[in-house]
Amino acid sequence: MLTILLVLIPIVTGLLALSVGGRTVRQLALLGALAELVTAVVAWTQFDPAAGTQFGFKYTWIASAGISFSAGIDGISLLLVLLTTFLTPLIILSTFGYDYKNSSAFYALILFMEAALVGVFTATDVFLFYLFFEAALIPVYFLAAVWGGENRLKVTFKFFVYTIFGSLFMLVALVYLYFQTPGEHTSEITALYDLILDAKTQSWVFWGLFIAFAIKMPLFPFHTWQPDTYTESPTPATMLLSGIMLKMGVYGLIRLLLPIVPLGLAQWGEVAIVLSVIGIVYGSIIAIQQRDMKRLIAYSSFAHVGLMAAGVFSTTLNGLQGALIQMLAHGINVVGMFFIVEIIYSRTKSRYLDHLGGITQKTPHLTVYFMILLLGSVALPLTNGFVGEFLLLAGVFEYNNWLGAVAGLTIILGAVYLLRMFQKAMFGAPSAASESFKDLTVSERAVLIPLAIMVFWIGIYPSTFLKMTEPAVHQILRFINS
């Protein structure tokens, strides 16, 4: 029951927002997102990690075909629902300092996006999963295409075609799997886990699913849509894309790819993990010389998601648990980082490191939050990034020592590019652009404080979240090893 509420609240608020309009629309949107957060927290308090999928619902969709609207929440879903519902109100709040034209549509799209994301993370029917997976693309596409930067049309078109292209692969694979289910056929995800397919078929299905998720995350070499899209999109859309939407890809790997095609994984997992690790190093190296802060963070995100995927493909408990906690951590850090860039941009009208410098002289508060998020991103112990990277690297290392060592370069290269960015923007002599820099406003702080708290919470007491997901991860691993 709670699950259906979680999907409906943003949709209803979004529709309301569309019909209301005017200045109050953003307060309305924030209220809706907060109500959603409260609902998710209620689900969390009632959640029992050992009890499998909970709070579910099931309505027949196409009875004759065994397809239904069914969703529910297990530990993995809950983690991502919490991430989504925690970040969305902050993303909405982050827009309070700015005016977006046609704001009712703007906020409605954000809320629709939230509904679709929650849908993806809770769907227990594979076609419903697919429906939400595709539906999530539409709002963010419009956000980017309507409110984005100069090159938005060209860039968003590429993004759209790329991801649609990927999804079609998945659709084929899913349709195929559906037809393999016994008897009347069913599209329940757990039914697909039980399918017995030969190795060759599994390989095909593996690639069908892999390409879809690899594009979404993105993984090397399917990433060329990402830096442009992140850079050109309006910052709230960038936050949605990087903070939450890319997790659909990682989630898809864990929820569908690993348990459904273990033999395909056995054959091709090595290629996938190598591609992931290449992405870590490749993205990190490119990030070193970036001048546009947004683009730099885009590449950093690309590198980080590579590590998550590598952890997933290591198919170790450490790697999977690491990927899950890192999804949470990365969402928080990357949203915070993009917000800080937006704050800097709003004051200086520039995101180019060459034009910035010396900002810290005027802004003790901004400096502190920026530093905290940065430390999370470079995985300093006692911040959120460390727990994730430690477990991920431990998992990849367990899979193969050398791959672990190469993936570990992220802790060096991450420091290289992020400290360079921090230094060029914040330290040194103040530039002309940062001369009259105003420190944080109240609403900006209201966004950054919860993020900073989460950086330390996850860093100091990760058990809260690790315990939530471990039984579900064990479940998944059992399917791989059986």
Place this chain on the structure above:
Amino acid sequence: MSLFLLVLIPLLPLIGFVINGIGFRHIPKGAVGVIGSLAALGSFAASVAVLLAFKEAGSQPQIVSLFDWITVGELSIPFSFQHDQLSLLMLMIITGVGSLIHIYSIGYMKHDEGFGKFFAFLNLFLFFMLLLVMGSNYVIMFIGWEGVGLCSYLLIGFWNKNTSYNNAARKAFIMNRIGDLGFLLGIFTIIATFGSVEYTEVFRQATGLPIGDPVLITITLLLFVGAMGKSAQIPLYTWLPDAMAGPTPVSALIHAATMVTAGIYMVIRSNVLYTLAPETLEVVAIVGAATAIFAASIGLLQNDIKKVLAYSTVSQLGYMFLGLGVMAYSASMFHVITHAFFKALLFLGAGSVIHAMSDEQDIRKMGGLRKKLPITFITFFIATWAISGLPPFSGFFSKDEILAHAFEHNKLLWAVGLVGSAMTSFYMFRLLFLTFFGTFRGTHEQEHHLHESPASMTIPLMVLAVFSALGGVIGIPEALGGSHQLAEFMSPLFDNSRQANPEAFMPISLSHSEEYMLMGVSVLVALLSGIAAYVMYISKASVPAPESETRQGVQRAVYHKYYVDELYDAVFVKPMRTLSNLLASFGEFFIDLFVDGTGRLVKALANLGRQTQTGSTGYYIFAMVVGIMVILFWNLLIK
């Protein structure tokens, strides 16, 4: 009660950090200094209390678990503390010297606008350093390990308007991170081998492994990479001289007395693993000896008072690793302790000089300061005597013990150590003579301004001078009629090692006369070097050539620090930048081209024989999608 005290040790500096960190723009300067220093002193008091309780309770190591930190499946990493002889010794150094340096900073940083921020960072550093030595497993050590790196970064770049300082800070962090990756991989190997990261469990299992087991060699080497970064050993030492960009108390605390000795702490902590991996110890000894002599030689020609001391620190750390490499674990710890005293004193003395000289650091512009800064001079002199290894001050005992073990192990290592020791004595006396003797060579304005530092600065100097002079008493060897209390105190730490590799723990086989001979040689060498420095800089009153003069041959290479920075720049930094640019332009371009090309290819296949010339990318991509769909459908659904 004991638990409370134990938790208080790291907690007090953390509280100090939070108070000063949040309120530094609102709390008056006086209060900031008091809060910061009280946090350190309180932590010191708690450490003393824990030490006393520990001795009273029969010197049994104790582990106190606070909470479950990271637990995944079988692997459990608790947030827990262990106190035993080793961590207690480190606690005494960190909080003791740390407190003195906090007090000193009240005077030294008085006029700095970032006073509150400075004390906040200093407290934060103490917190992480304390975690490093108090943790009961490798991951807690790693928290401290990285945390002190962060504080080092923040404090080197403390004056962040200056770009070269910021670069130095960044360099320090990144080089440390290179080491940290090694450390981390070491931890992963430990997890894979022992299924735990808790010291007691790891060492218990390791005792059962054969000497020279490849896994142990791998683990110890990887951990040692971490030590190379943190303790500035070849090839990861170049960050430490640059780190002198930070305020001088920072150099004394972090880059001399405490943080940089973390690597030595780690090896002694892991002594079981190292004892079982003789090949690694060989590497440790060679790296240590090489660093000792290499850095000392650079120190011979430096003219920045802090740079001389920085290279000296790198060199002295080399001695400590040399000691570890020849399994003189407690001798290395002895040197950690005495070095903490005299090197902190030297840095604080240098700070006092810099303070008096209106921020001048070039010793060519100093001279004759002993009359105007008598306390600084006398204490600096004591420290110089101590570091040069001259009796009866502390450095003599600790360095000699390391050299005696090196002699027993390998004569070549001993000879290298001895040459390094000669250099040490020379550059230190050179520094002393150029700074405090002769005539003043600075500007009139500077001369007019010369003054002894305030009491908050001179009292710590005097306290440290006493310890630098007398600190040796804790480790007087039998040959000199002592009982080496330190070695006795530390002895239980090596029980596992002794059990696992008894041969390596045979007592020193040198006769007393041989020991006297070794002592005589090293004292003689140090004295001769000191006299050479005297002849050059006092009798002949020569002053090093100014920057503008071109130097020749070896001198040129040494003066430019053997061009190692330039080498790293050319081999790592520049190529990495070029690669970054290349990948960002060509790499991305080709991948795009490839993606596009796949589309075209598929289109060509899908529409074989059909002529299309629409020229629209959208169409191509659409065709590509359709094409691949067809292939997939064919393979999955139809075939």
